[in-house]
Amino acid sequence: MYIQNSINLHLFFMRIMKEHMFFIYTAFTKADLSMSNEAKDLMNQASMMLEKFVNIAPEYVSEEVKSSNEIVTNHTLEAEQKTSNLTGVPINTNITQNEYNLLTNPSTYYEISVEEMNQLNTEAHKLVTNIIKFKTTLLTRVLNCQLFTQNYPLLIDHILSEAKLYLDLIENLGNPNSTVSYNEFISTEKFWNEIMSEHSAFIRGLLDPSEGELINTANNFANNFENLNKMLDNNSNTTIQQQILLETSNIKKFKEAAVSGLIDCQIKSVILPLLGDHVLREANHYFRLLNQPNSKY
Numbered sequence: 001m002y003i004q005n006s007i008n009l010h011l012f013f014m015r016i017m018k019e020h021m022f023f024i025y026t027a028f029t030k031a032d033l034s035m036s037n038e039a040k041d042l043m044n045q046a047s048m049m050l051e052k053f054v055n056i057a058p059e060y061v062s063e064e065v066k067s068s069n070e071i072v073t074n075h076t077l078e079a080e081q082k083t084s085n086l087t088g089v090p091i092n093t094n095i096t097q098n099e100y101n102l103l104t105n106p107s108t109y110y111e112i113s114v115e116e117m118n119q120l121n122t123e124a125h126k127l128v129t130n131i132i133k134f135k136t137t138l139l140t141r142v143l144n145c146q147l148f149t150q151n152y153p154l155l156i157d158h159i160l161s162e163a164k165l166y167l168d169l170i171e172n173l174g175n176p177n178s179t180v181s182y183n184e185f186i187s188t189e190k191f192w193n194e195i196m197s198e199h200s201a202f203i204r205g206l207l208d209p210s211e212g213e214l215i216n217t218a219n220n221f222a223n224n225f226e227n228l229n230k231m232l233d234n235n236s237n238t239t240i241q242q243q244i245l246l247e248t249s250n251i252k253k254f255k256e257a258a259v260s261g262l263i264d265c266q267i268k269s270v271i272l273p274l275l276g277d278h279v280l281r282e283a284n285h286y287f288r289l290l291n292q293p294n295s296k297y
Ligand SMILES: [Fe+2]
Pocket: 158, 162, 195, 199, 279, 282
């Protein structure tokens, strides 16, 4: 279970980290070359770590994770190619290709021992700690108006909290008590509802002002997820649980349509296709967790 939990965790989150660093790296101005270089370095390190995890046995990936579309979606490869062309920043799509193979025809794999897994978890822990430090410095500098970036301060704060969650989950991997308590499940819901609400707010703000209908839809999602969290603060009954599941399923569909629209150039915005695919994968991840309330990873 320890190895399976570790692999499931890293396949989702290490890709998220690598893409966060990509979004940070591509949003700097020429004034901040040294932070820009640091971002690039962390992005490359995350990419290399992801590659290691992808090369480990597909047999360790749970069926639920395989079918959730949280590691890659049908759009990931195309979103990466377009994003790489648009930004001029290369993306190693061999990893993506291997991720598709991992999910469809697990032919080659490499057995891993608990000791080797421990070693990789330590490496991942170190890298995520450095990423957290970097994002914290970046956020402080942005909030003090010492640095300009194309990313919203809330987006930096958002990706910082995702990195902190990842670190927390890495630290809990060795914990033999892997059952999810009621309170833990509710706090997971609160975390991801907040994330879904913020994604919607980012989409709302990054769409071209002429995209009125999409802006309204995104705005509604932002409010709905916020309201769900207010309801969770008061109590949690079956009705709220059903509403959360329905709203998450709806935002998945919305993001899916958005990624297609971004790739096909049908939406006017300042959203990179890869950012669209990234937030879709997070919705897919949350949807799986909702359907597996007893699973932490
Ligand atoms: Fe996110």
